[in-house]
Amino acid sequence: MSLSSWPTGSAICFGGDYNPEQWPREVWDEDVALMREAGVNLVSVGIFSWAMLEVREGEFDFAWLDGLLDLLHRNGIAVDLGTPTASPPAWFFAAYPQARVVAKDGTVQGFGSRGMASPSSPEYRRAATRVAGKLAERYGSHPAVVMWHVHNEYGAPVGEDFSAAAGTAFREWLRTRYGSLDALNAAWGTAFWGQRYVEWEHVGLPSATPSVANPAQRLDFARFTDHQLRACFLAERDAIRAHATQPVTTNFMANECPTTDLFAWAREVDVVSNDHYLTAADERGHVGLALAADLTRSVAGGRPWILMEHSTSAVNWQPRNVAKRAGEMARNSLSHLARGADGILFFQWRASRSGAEKFHSAMVPHAGTGSRVWREVVALGAALERLAPVRGSRVEADVAVLWDTESFWAQDLEWRPSVDVQHRERVRAYYERLWRDGRTVDFVEPSQDLSAYRLVVAPASYLLRERDAANLTRFVEQGGTLLVSFFSAIVDEHDAVHAGGFLAPLREVLGVAVEEFLPLRAGETTRVAWAPAGVAARTLVADVWQDDLVVDGAEVVGTHLDGPAAGGAAITRHAYGAGTAWYVSTRLDVDALEPVLEQVYADAGLAPTGLPQGVEVVTRHGEDADFVVAINHTSEDVKLALGDGQELLGATAVAGTLDLPSGSVVVLRTAPRRPGGDGRP
Structure with missing residues (x-):
């Protein structure tokens, strides 16, 4: 999207969900x-207002929305106009009870909450497309409307649906995907447990079963669910485009909504937007925030994106809804901006007095405009106005972390070797190590061109297609550095163990083979002797997992001191072509990963940046200037050497070092330079 077509022109978007109908x-x-x-x-505007816009089927009332859009336009406030299809009205479910979502156990979901009807329901699809089209027909040329917002948080709370409509649609989807029952039977491995199908009508949904359902069927049902949700979006998007030319988006939930394949969705929107809320139980929630922001920028292909929702303070749905402390809202907001967001919006503008979210924070809280939250909202608006020059600049990274939603779907199924092996945990652990080391990260699909990166990390690649393994192998052969964690390259796209066994597609590049998994008991820890050449030996603590590794060309740099693999290789390094491939066959925590990553960085021509722990620094690169955003998440003041330039928030000149007080943010405008921050030419 060009600067001229950005919803707010050259300004950073600032605002939030506005629900004046309340x-x-x-x-x-x-x-x-x-x-x-x-x-x-x-x-x-309008995200949950279907019942007010279409008061009865086919009977529309736009008078209140006409007046609202005119009022906002007169006051210079642009509108991201929502289609209200995330919450069908009572009349819809009364007329079409078959459109209700059915849970896995057969329970029919009732009215009175939020959430979409069955995404496979023809009646829902027809009604949703109709209201989207009517809105676009009426407001496609309204001067207030600068963007369209389809639905709300697809996949949350409605993801999987086990209704009759879903069963019919699933069979049609499978026919298109496989073409024949023979191909389906082969892909699903139905010879196991006598599950072979001879009629398409016999193929059902993976509903509640006496034992574990066919994992290949479950994986395809996850793909189907994502397809059906996206088909609903596409139907509404196209209905809008028949009458309007403004960009169309829908708000993702990066790293929080497992039913959607974000990379696939990003290809269908005009601008990527994301909702992010801190996990209150996470004492380092700012790291999880950074992960979500980097993931959102990555699925956007590096283009500017919008933080469509976050909170001014506490949310309302977690077990313990911790309020944000003074300055935390600004740090959260500007961390998203540092990682590529050109829009900072909240849920919601004014706190609701009624309903399920009345305890959710807002820009105008229940305490009103005399509150600290309101003062911080006004201050943030002023700060974003000063940061307008950042708009349109981009973040660049030389480290990539693999992100494969289909692999995550497959790994999360039942009957895996250990319940303690979770893709989320490994992705977060490796990401946090990179974050602490000051390395800016892109997330990439394993099929993507990797040539722009020096280092690629695969924390959780349980499902790895042969062609994607070949892509990783080429990356190393051509000079890249690859780091692979355990329980990777185990199955193909049908959740079938690779021919040749575990790790087979990566054996050549890694120089090792896995004979057997050796998971540990709950709470059991082991030790790894870490002794690469030229490095002082030390002992690392590990848990959860060991592999029975067969070394075939790799150098052993870490050895198990105890546990079922005692005496065997734990961490290996393999020179392959012009590059290097590392394999870590056990679970190391963020601290234990530090010495390992130091050596991996050395192979990649990188290094930790040496930032004080708890301080993050990210650079956005523009055509005429760079913008260095530094955020101090600690309780101590620090000094940083970020270069010479103009500090935009304080409007002060900087030469040499600058002070970064506890809990503060600085944005330094400097002369443009190559990304990387490691002195490379």
Whole structure:
């Protein structure tokens, strides 16, 4: 998307979900006055208003929305107009009870919450497309509308659906995918447990079963679920495009919604947007935030994206909803901006008095405009106005972490060797190590061109296609450095163990083979003797997993001191072609990964940046300037040498070092330079 077509032009988007239908008309005038005070330039409207727009089937009332859009436009506030299809009205379910979602155990989901009807329901698809088209027909040329917002958080709360409509659609999807029952039987391995099909009508959904359902069927059902959700989006998007030319988006939930393949979805939107909320139980939630932001930028292909929702303070759905402390909202917001977001929006503008989310924080909290939260909202709006020059610049990384949603779907199925092996945990552990070392990360699919990266990390690649393994092998052969964690390259795209056994597609590049998995008991720890050449020996603590490794060309740099693989290889390094491939066959925590990554970086021509722990620094590169964002998440003041330039938030010149007080953020505009920060030419 070009700068001229960005929803708010050259400005950074700032605002949030606006739900005026919850308030008397006189409150609207107060709202827009406060929006102008806070510097709000974009609000999302209409996301849950289907019952107010189509009061009965085919009977539309747009008068209130006409007045609202006119009011916002007069006050210089642009609109991201939502289609309200995430919450069908009561009349819809009364007319089409067959469109209700059915849970895996056969329970029919009722009305009175939020969530879409069955994504496979023809009646839902028809009604959703109709209301989207009517909105676009009426408001496609309205000057307030700068973007369209389809639905809300696809896959949350409605993902898998086991209704009759889903069963019919699943069979049709399988016919298209496989073409014949013979091909389906082969892909699903139905010779096991006598599951062979001879009629298409006999193929059903992986509903509740006496024992574990066919894992290949479960994997295909996950693919089908994602396809059906996306088909609903495409139907609405195309209905909008028949009448409107503004960009179309839908809000993702990066790293939080397992039913959607973000890379596939990103190819269908005009601008990527994401919702992110801190996990209150995570004491290093700012690291999880950075992961989600890097993932969102990555699925956007490096293009600018919008943080469509986050919270000013506490949310309302977690077991313990921890409030944000002074300055935390700004740090959260500017961390997203540092990692590529050109829009910072919240849920929601004004706190609701009624309903399930009345305890969710807002830009205008229940405490009103005399509150600390409101003062921080106004301050953030002013800061984003000063940061407008950052708009359109890009983040570049030389480290990539593999992200494969289909592999995650497969790994999360039942009857795996250990319940303690979770893809989320390994992705977070390796990401946090990279974060602590100051390395900026892109997430990539294993099929992508990897030539732009010096280092590729595969923390959780349980499912790895042969062609993707070949892509990783070429990357190393051509000079790249690859780091692979345990329980990788185990199965193919049908969740069948690779011919040749575990790790087979990567054996050549890694120089090792796995004879047997050796998972550990709950709470059991083991030790690894870490002794690469030229490095002081030390002992690393590991847990959860060991492999019975056969070394075939690799150098052993870590050895198991105890456990079932005692005396065997734990960590290996293999020179292959012009590059190097590493294999870590046990679970190391973030601290234990530090010495391993130091050696991996050396092979890749990288190094830790030496930042104080708890300080993050990310650079956005523009045509005429770079923008270095530094955030201090600690309770101690630090000094940083970021170069010479102009600090945009404080409007001060910087030469040499600058002070970064506890809990603060600085944004330094400097002369443009090559990315990497490691002195390479």
